[in-house]
Amino acid sequence: MKEKATIGFLTSLDPKDKRSWSGTQYRMLTALEKEFEEVVILGPIPRPRIIGGIVVRIDRVTQFFFKKKYNREQNILKSIYYYFFVKKKIKNSKIDLIFSSSAGPEISFIQTKIPICYLADASFDQLLGYYPNYSNFASFSISESRFIMKKAIDKSHSYVFPSDWAANFEIKKYNLKKEKVHVVKFGANMDYVPDVSKILNKAYNSEINLLFLGRNWERKGGDIAFETLKILLEKGLNVTLTVCGCVPPVQHTKMKVIPFLNKNLDKEMEEFHELLYQSHLLFVPTRSECYGIVFCEAAAFGIPVITTDTGGVSTIVKNGVNGYTLPYNATPLAYANQIENLLNNQNLINEMVKNSLEKFKKELNWDVWGKEMRGIMMETIRNKDN
Template sequence: MIGWTKGFLKKVARRYFVYDHHIRMAKNLASAANRRLLKTRFDVIVAPASLAQVAFLETDIPVIIVEDATFALLLDYYPQYSDMLSHSIEQMQAVTVRGMRKASALVYSSAWAAQSAINEYHINSRKVYVVPMGANFDDPPDEEIIERKKRSGICKLLFVGVDWQRKGGEIAFETLLALAQIGVPAELTVCGCTPPKNRSHPAMKIIPYLDKNEPLHYEKLAQLYQEANFLLLPTRNECFGIVFCEANAFGLPVITACTGGVPEIVRNGKNGFVLPLDARGDAYALLIASLYRDEALYAQLVLSSRAAYDERLNWDNWGIAMNDIITNVLCRRVVRHEVSRQVVG
């Protein structure tokens, strides 16, 4: 019934209704979780992207929320959070606020998102943390392989994304054409989506879909990262971008756009470059050409890109930070209980 309602509203009212963050749905989700919590003892609840699921939980178990953005940031930023019904906005804000207040800690992948929780939702900064996420590859190449990575005879650009428009596919295509105009032989591999029919080029290869859960697809994607010279993703909307972490794991520099949390992940001259959001293909082409033509500069950028993965953008670091956060949350709970016991006593 809820799914039908969503489709009905989108068709008739021409606006979106985010049904999974409706108060009624949030209460149903919490009810199911409450029944499970009665059966098993837990010390802490870690809830990735689950504000709606925890908003109405009936438990004193500490809850740690893991998110890459707040609703305030998503509203009118991502297409699916634009043109929303006012009732849906009210419902989602109510669920968001209740979930945030329920949480003992909120972990965000960027300061861009964390500051929104503090400034726009008035969450105590003591329970807000910033922990970048990592690359979804179990076995990235050894550093020795990265050190041997050289620029290829043709500048190989890799575009990885499921949404051609949102990920900046038009600008990536413009970049390919602009590189040819300034005398840089290049090829563009598009992985994860199919460009419009009028966006074709002899130097553009399209791989519509790869599933990392399939061993052959996993190996193919790893090969694409390994063989490319740059990850080119002029994304229009991005909260974090695990694809950037994956590229850096292969020593692949990232060329992207300044939006959302991206400038915190990709640092100019370290693991790639971030161009202004209004930059078009000619600007991307000039930057890529300057890096590609300087062999020593490119080699250094490859090494510093892998260093960004080793030092910041991997799940081991995320796990260590999360362990510290969980420990802090549990310690604070013990202290509160002890203070409460002494007051009662």
């Protein structure tokens, strides 16, 4: 019989909303509800116009005088507001542990004896200058954000990250005890169970469809993918490129564009599944990536991945196992050669397809995540005074 515990799920977003963090919050909540008798949702946290208005004005003034941005999300004003909201939520509660789901600012000023399990996909300092929207901040805003996140780390009792990249950085940055830091991979954000027989019978000896998934053409390496397509065609390979999630600034007769699919709509989710069935390789030469749920979704459909060795990607995609991660400075020609070599080795493709399905079954799904998180959370509760 499972040991009982009540978990407080803290996020400023609504974890019941499948759009929150691209569905990741919803999957976490569902997984934890399977593992614990009670999960108390401590969000969403309303955002008063006055708070938002002040933050926007600070940002505008900063841009006007310093030509720099102000971090509208990780700042003291919002953190103090979160403190008062959370204080009311947990007062007189019977919560055994607070699960801080990407909620650094929400816990930074919290005062409680309830142990906190902190989860994030990256540190503020990792994102700084790495993601386009984490660039050109004013120095005082950077200091403020670092202060907020340091307090969040200090308040927590255990730490969970989806990648070795994030975990190792946090250990070094904040001098954390390794035994309190855990790597637990996120899963594919889907309820659908793919038809394995359909996947294993997919033909790789006719037209090959490369799939590019991403909302941001530039950040996901769209230009590299497009140039790679042209090189592959020049080599005489029978390939197409399907772009889903954005509208590229370029066109090609061998490139199909699906601007957007809303996964919250059953019909469009079915279209997404069919797209995965029809794809032979997931090709996303991303420029910055904390993790990459899309690589988990590819694994669920047995699709080998060609991508970049950056951020947390290599925790999911293992060279020669379920795909390849090329160096950050790899050229379109290097990607084209890698794809060509793989397509010329049917035995390796077959192995990668099977390996991908196996990784999804054993590692890259939310049931596995939930079971691992239960162990971490129960250990955190037992060792809260250490």
